[in-house]
Amino acid sequence: MNNTNLNNKTIEIVSEKYNACVNCKLCFEACPMMKEYSSSPKELMGEIIEHKSVDKNIPYSCMLCSVCKSKCPKDIDLKEMFYNLRKDVMNSDSKNLKGLGYNTIKFHQINSFSPIFSRSYINNNTKKIFLPGCSLSSYSPEIVMKTYDYLKSHIENISLVIECCGKPTLAMGDEKKFKSYYSKLDNIFRENEIEEVIVACPNCFDTIRNGSKDVKVTSLWSVINEFKIPNELINNYVNIEKEFSLHDPCPIRYEGKIHDDVRTILKDLGVKVVEFDKNREKSECCGAGAMVRVTNPDISIKQTKKRASEAKSDTVVSYCQSCCESMMSVGKNSLHILDFIFNEDVINKKKFAQNKTSVIHKWKMRYKTVQKGKINKF
Ligand code: SF4
Ligand code: SF4
Numbered sequence: 001m002n003n004t005n006l007n008n009k010t011i012e013i014v015s016e017k018y019n020a021c022v023n024c025k026l027c028f029e030a031c032p033m034m035k036e037y038s039s040s041p042k043e044l045m046g047e048i049i050e051h052k053s054v055d056k057n058i059p060y061s062c063m064l065c066s067v068c069k070s071k072c073p074k075d076i077d078l079k080e081m082f083y084n085l086r087k088d089v090m091n092s093d094s095k096n097l098k099g100l101g102y103n104t105i106k107f108h109q110i111n112s113f114s115p116i117f118s119r120s121y122i123n124n125n126t127k128k129i130f131l132p133g134c135s136l137s138s139y140s141p142e143i144v145m146k147t148y149d150y151l152k153s154h155i156e157n158i159s160l161v162i163e164c165c166g167k168p169t170l171a172m173g174d175e176k177k178f179k180s181y182y183s184k185l186d187n188i189f190r191e192n193e194i195e196e197v198i199v200a201c202p203n204c205f206d207t208i209r210n211g212s213k214d215v216k217v218t219s220l221w222s223v224i225n226e227f228k229i230p231n232e233l234i235n236n237y238v239n240i241e242k243e244f245s246l247h248d249p250c251p252i253r254y255e256g257k258i259h260d261d262v263r264t265i266l267k268d269l270g271v272k273v274v275e276f277d278k279n280r281e282k283s284e285c286c287g288a289g290a291m292v293r294v295t296n297p298d299i300s301i302k303q304t305k306k307r308a309s310e311a312k313s314d315t316v317v318s319y320c321q322s323c324c325e326s327m328m329s330v331g332k333n334s335l336h337i338l339d340f341i342f343n344e345d346v347i348n349k350k351k352f353a354q355n356k357t358s359v360i361h362k363w364k365m366r367y368k369t370v371q372k373g374k375i376n377k378f
Contacts, residue, residue, distance in 0.1 A: 003053040004089045004096050011052055013084050018045040020074050027068035027078060032285060032303035033061040033296075041068075041078060048085075059085035060100050061296040063289030063303065064171060065250040070281055086173030101294035105168050111363065112164035113181055119162050119370045122192050126159040129194055130220075131208075132369070133201030134164050135321035138362035139336070139354070141369040145376050146342035147220070151198065154227045158198075160373050161188060165207040171290040182211050189215050198223055200338070202249040202320050219252075221319055221337070225261040229268050229341055237340065238270030242352060244335065245311035246273045247327070248283035249320035256280065262319050262337060269340050274312045284310075286318075286326035293326070301330065308332040315352055328356045 006014075023042040028034050031041075037058050038044035048054050062082035069077045089096050111117055112134055122129070130151050132144045144162075151158050166181035188194070189212055196216040199205045209217040246266070252258055259280045266273050278284050287293070287304030308316070308330050315333040317340075318324050324334040333353040335346065345351040357365075 002056060002096060003051065004056050004092045005053045006048070006085070006088050010084045010088050011049060013081055014045050014048050017076050017078065017081050018042065018049060020076055021045065022074060024073060026071040026073065027076070030067045030071050030284070031078075032063060032065075032067075032287070032306070033058075033292075033299050036061065036299060045081075054085050054088070056089045056096050056100065057296060059083070059089060059173075061292060061299050062086075063250070063285040063287070063292050063300075065285035065289045066253055067250070067282075067284055070253065083173065087175065090173040090175075100172075101291075102172060102174075104294055105172055105291055109164070109166070109169050109177075109181065112168075113166075113184060117363070117366045117370060118164060119373060120159075120188050121373050122159040122161070122188070123157050125157045126192065127157065127195045128155055128198065129159045129161045129188075129192075129196075130198045131161050131163065131165075131200070131204055133199060133204045133321075134366070135325070136200050136336070136338070137162055137369040138366045139321050139324075139357075140343070141365055141372045143336075143338050143342045144369050145372050147200070147338060148373075148376065150227075150230070150342075151223065154223075159192075160376075161185075161197075162370055162373050163188070165201075165204045165211075167203040167207045168291055170207060172295075182207070186212050200319075201322075202251040203322070205255075206251040219255070219258045219261065221258055221261040221265060224341070225264050229265060233341060233347070234268055235270035236347065237272075237349075240270075240272070240349060242315065243272045243274045243313040244315050244317040244352075245276060245313045246279065247276065247286065247307070247311075247316050247318040247323055248280055249318060249323050250283055250285045250289055251320075253281050253283055258319075265337065266317070266340070271317070271340060273317070276310055276312070278310070286320075286323040288322055288326040304330045324354060328354060 021042050059082045064079045066079050148160050163185050166178050170178040198218050200220045287300045293300040304326050316327045317335045319337045324336050327334040339346045
């Protein structure tokens with residue numbers, strides 16, 4: 001085993017949680033990864049404290065999904081602990097990073113921040129921007145532009161920023177690199193005196209509200225619920241028998257208003273929604289959280305299959321494109337909520353599933369989103 005020595009601050013964090021834990025194992029039953037490494041969280045934490053070190057695979061199997069916290073009678077946040085363990089591994093000898101796939105993530109991030117795949121189209125008088133996020137831009141340039149057109153029709157002087165928030169680097173625990181990446185987005189906000197950013201991605205929502213405290217972060221679903229869906233789509237799906245299982249993404253598990261907004265939009269559309277037993281605050285990870293698809297693919301796929309099997313219909317709908325893609329990776333039909341509003345095939349009821357696409361195709365779509373943004377900027 002290739003253990004990483006931990007710094008005193010991290011040991012303190014683990015000890016604090018160890019002392020507070022009553023070993024009820026409620027978190028353990030729900031967690032997608034702890035069973036692979038121990039027979040209880042208390043035992044796992046005890047071993048870490050005793051050895052003052054950790055097997056790097058343990059924190060890099062944690063999906064940082066916070067299901068543990070949602071179950072814990074003592075409100076213990078194991079996500080925070082595992083994230084600190086990740087940071088210690090990241091700051092240790094670089095040989096410890098071998099086998100975690102970090103080079104793949106670095107490659108993704110270098111491309112994401114390059115001018116080929118990112119661009120800001122800022123109107124001089126703008127105070128609000130729309131940030132579609134990487135995964136939606138890689139899925140459908142058409143849907144991104146139609147969403148932006150919709151926002152332009154309701155919000156004066158809104159601008160379009162096609163940038164990455166740096167969450168993959170942050171999730172890996174590389175805070176130094178993350179700060180340098182994130183400063184690009186933060187500088188866009190500061191230089192243009194942006195007051196509000198409207199995000200389509202739950203990871204962007206989480207990253208920006210923590211990274212840019214002076215900027216208001218609003219979920220696209222709250223905006224659509226405020227201005228309402230286009231009139232012609234009200235009850236568009238009411239005569240369709242098909243049901244859709246609604247998956248709530250874990251980065252925003254405590255955002256009850258967003259959960260409500262999404263459900264109201266789907267109701268207005270006439271979509272028949274079936275809930276997962278574990279939904280909203282109790283939602284489970286799609287399996288792709290915190291880059292575990294790269295750092296521990298076996299555990300990641302196992303969780304995705306589990307989550308997909310808990311759906312009560314053959315198609316999952318979500319409001320995170322990464323979750324949709326995670327579901328598709330195990331053969332589950334999937335749709336993004338924006339497909340119901342801006343995808344012609346879905347609107348015309350020809351098709352109720354996204355196509356599974358290659359990595360190359362996704363980069364091509366991302367490039368196309370940047371190009372379409374240039375034409376459609378104001
Ligand atoms: S954050 Fe998720 S994966 Fe990590 S320990 Fe908690 S429940 Fe398990
Ligand atoms: S739910 Fe909380 S108290 Fe119970 S085992 Fe997990 S961390 Fe400990």
